[in-house]
Amino acid sequence: QVQLQESGPGLVKPSETLSLTCAVSGGSVSSRSDYWSWVRQPPGKELEWIGYIYNSGSTNYNPSLNSRVTISADTSKNQFSLKLSSVTAADTAVYYCGRRQRLALGDALDIWGQGTMVTVSS
């Protein structure tokens, strides 16, 4: 059973870089069938897809964040990471990592981490 666990600072200063890690257990970030994703949710608001990393190197980002986002994978630690640069208060959110994979009848984000709250404030 795949499990995901986010970790990282809960407070980031404006203009700095937000860095989070998602540890994967029961699965592999090197898997060619899984897309390891990040999703965020500002307080009281809807969910926003940030991007994914696939096969340890191929990435796809939300154009709304494209120039500020980097997702990478560390196969030796079986984890993947999110970096979001030049943060503002608008980046305050709960950040979730997740796995998107091909299920019996189609693709889905089927496994999620518990989420980690990140506040951007000086």
Add this chain to the structure above:
Amino acid sequence: AIQMTQSPSSLSASVGDRVTITCRASQGIKKDLGWYQQKPGKAPKLLIYAASALQSGVPSRFSGSGSGTDFTLTISSLQPEDFVTYYCLQDYSYPLTFGQGTKLEIK
């Protein structure tokens, strides 16, 4: 980006009621749509994928239908634990996009 318009934004119902939530895509997405349930302070949980496929372990009172641009999530007989928030997610094209959410409230 494909826009997902979810309605209603909130819905009052009673235990045992049958309710329907809808999502409309700004362009055709075949059947590439999932429904998620989110309890307060928790991560979303996959209920339905590929528009109508019930995820393993999800109660059969949840069902999904639709294709193209119009989709529905139906809960056939509401249970007390169902009064939370629901989201649709299109995974037809990137960027993946969610609906605005529907909060189910006890009448």
